[in-house]
Amino acid sequence: MSDTIRSALPIAIIGAGPIGLAAAAHLVNRGYAITLFEAGTSIAANLHSYRHVQLFSPWQYNIDPIAAELLQQETGWKWPESTALPTAGAVIDQYLLPLSALRSIAPFLRVNAKVLAVARQGFDKVKTQGRQGAPFVLRVQMSEAVEEFLASAVIDASGTWSQPSPMGAHGLPALGELENANAISYGMPDVTGRDRTKYAGKKVLVVGAGHSAIGSLLALASLAEQGSHTRVVWAVRGHDISRAFGGGDADALPARGALGMRLHKFIADRRVEVHIGFKTHAITQNNSGLTVIAADASLPHITDVDHIIVATGSRPDHSLSRELRTQHDPWLESTLQLAPLIDPNEHSCGSVRAHGHRELAHPEPGFYAIGAKSYGRAPNFLMATGYEQARSVVAAIAGDIVAADNLQLTLPQTGVCAGGPLADDGSGAGGCCAPIVSAPAKTAGSCCSPGAQPEQISAGCADRTKANSQVSSPRSCCG
Numbered sequence: 262m263s264d265t266i267r268s269a270l271p272i273a274i275i276g277a278g279p280i281g282l283a284a285a286a287h288l289v290n291r292g293y294a295i296t297l298f299e300a301g302t303s304i305a306a307n308l309h310s311y312r313h314v315q316l317f318s319p320w321q322y323n324i325d326p327i328a329a330e331l332l333q334q335e336t337g338w339k340w341p342e343s344t345a346l347p348t349a350g351a352v353i354d355q356y357l358l359p360l361s362a363l364r365s366i367a368p369f370l371r372v373n374a375k376v377l378a379v380a381r382q383g384f385d386k387v388k389t390q391g392r393q394g395a396p397f398v399l400r401v402q403m404s405e406a407v408e409e410f411l412a413s414a415v416i417d418a419s420g421t422w423s424q425p426s427p428m429g430a431h432g433l434p435a436l437g438e439l440e441n442a443n444a445i446s447y448g449m450p451d452v453t454g455r456d457r458t459k460y461a462g463k464k465v466l467v468v469g470a471g472h473s474a475i476g477s478l479l480a481l482a483s484l485a486e487q488g489s490h491t492r493v494v495w496a497v498r499g500h501d502i503s504r505a506f507g508g509g510d511a512d513a514l515p516a517r518g519a520l521g522m523r524l525h526k527f528i529a530d531r532r533v534e535v536h537i538g539f540k541t542h543a544i545t546q547n548n549s550g551l552t553v554i555a556a557d558a559s560l561p562h563i564t565d566v567d568h569i570i571v572a573t574g575s576r577p578d579h580s581l582s583r584e585l586r587t588q589h590d591p592w593l594e595s596t597l598q599l600a601p602l603i604d605p606n607e608h609s610c611g612s613v614r615a616h617g618h619r620e621l622a623h624p625e626p627g628f629y630a631i632g633a634k635s636y637g638r639a640p641n642f643l644m645a646t647g648y649e650q651a652r653s654v655v656a657a658i659a660g661d662i663v664a665a666d667n668l669q670l671t672l673p674q675t676g677v678c679a680g681g682p683l684a685d686d687g688s689g690a691g692g693c694c695a696p697i698v699s700a701p702a703k704t705a706g707s708c709c710s711p712g713a714q715p716e717q718i719s720a721g722c723a724d725r726t727k728a729n730s731q732v733s734s735p736r737s738c739c740g
């Protein structure tokens with residue numbers, strides 16, 4: 262680490278998730294003063310909300326190399342077993358908490374500090390002359406009051422997880438979604454753990470086709486297995502659910518392949534009622550619970566639902582940089598230059614090439630969004646990619662353009678990144694938050710949607726004959 266701590270204003274980092282903390286490590290390693298703002302009561306609040314979830318990438322891809330060096334130097338910290346798959350909680354406990362507690366970082370971390378807005382001091386967005394010389398000002402909701410802090414540069418690593426996408430297929434909340442918010446959860450609730458009482462013995466609908474939806478379905482199915490009379494319903498916007506089953510025995514990540522096979526078995530055993538091609542239009546409530554109505558009026562309603570888990574992805578909140586000159590892709594809402602590299606209509610995370618400060622720059626010099634936030638709505642973000650973003654951006658801020666341009670991302674050819682393009686529901690079934698997809702698992706069974714046509718039955722539902730014979734009596738097929 263450089264001995265010279267620069268005397269200029271600190272560099273502000275918004276969000277102490279894995280990527281914000283990596284940026285902090287890179288900055289202190291280069292001798293910069295930092296201020297790290299975290300909205301949660303502790304670091305990594307988003308990961309904490311799904312701390313029970315086993316990640317699909319092993320430790321070797323979940324740790325920033327410079328952060329590891331600092332940890333080793335300051336505390337003698339040791340790398341976890343590189344090929345083991347941690348839970349999100351283990352990433353917090355074994356890596357991020359020790360990192361945030363380093364004496365080079367801890368004094369500069371402010372929790373319960375939600376950044377509300379960033380601007381140039383004395384300059385609104387329109388004013389150009391002298392703008393570049395002005396410091397950034399961050400307006401921050403602290404626990405007691407709103408305060409303002411100055412910074413020489415700003416790295417926004419605030420993620421997207423706290424802005425879940427709604428249930429409505431058109432991207433707006435479904436009619437009745439807001440009114441019934443008390444019976445709807447977003448993301449990945451801890452179904453078998455701390456949120457168990459909300460789900461045990463209930464009829465629960467899961468909406469989405471990505472990693473989060475699959476995880477919740479499996480957790481609910483285990484709850485049902487434990488004799489709690491929990492009923493599990495799965496609604497998917499697309500027509501092919503085979504992607505969700507992963508590669509089975511052939512999956513590059515065995516743990517993930519096993520998840521897909523378990524889900525396939527639950528469906529084959531008819532312990533999960535499946536509705537494909539189901540784009541939610543409206544939710545109504547009566548004495549027996551919620552009724553969920555599809556946009557396609559020919560599909561039956563999903564009735565008597567007690568609780569809904571919506572796992573349809575998340576989106577960035579760009580309101581905090583509204584007074585800055587930023588450029589975002591019109592539909593991904595990612596940083597503009599990044600969009601062609603990550604478009605989930607064409608790319609899984611496996612085909613996203615390494616990128617750095619050039620793709621992450623905005624017209625506002627000194628302001629960068631990195632991490633999941635930089636990807637906007639694209640679900641194919643990986644921590645390993647974010648660590649390389651942090652390295653490149655910090656090098657660029659330091660004026661070390663050679664290092665900033667020397668992109669060093671190495672991801673496995675298979676495994677972490679074997680998904681295909683975006684799922685129909687935008688939740689990233691083919692992204693990195695999805696089970697790996699290769700060949701559909703070849704176990705016997707059937708799955709269908711009430712009202713589905715034979716040709717719509719997923720290729721992943723191996724026993725087509727059985728499925729086809731049952732579409733005329735859809736309730737008996739899936740219900």
Ligand SMILES: Cc1cc2nc3c(=O)[nH]c(=O)nc-3n(C[C@H](O)[C@H](O)[C@H](O)COP(=O)(O)OP(=O)(O)OC[C@H]3O[C@@H](n4cnc5c(N)ncnc54)[C@H](O)[C@@H]3O)c2cc1C
Binds near residue numbers: 305472
């Ligand atoms: C269920 C699930 C499983 C995943 N599994 C993997 C995996 O196996 N491997 C992998 O590489 N990636 C995985 N991902 C993706 C992973 O979440 C991201 O890679 C990672 O968490 C993104 O890190 P981040 O630091 O960019 O954002 P986040 O982890 O979302 O962190 C953002 C931080 O900013 C804080 N914040 C937000 N707004 C503000 C504000 N206004 N002011 C101050 N602080 C703020 C938040 O509280 C949070 O602590 C998974 C994601 C999900 C949802």
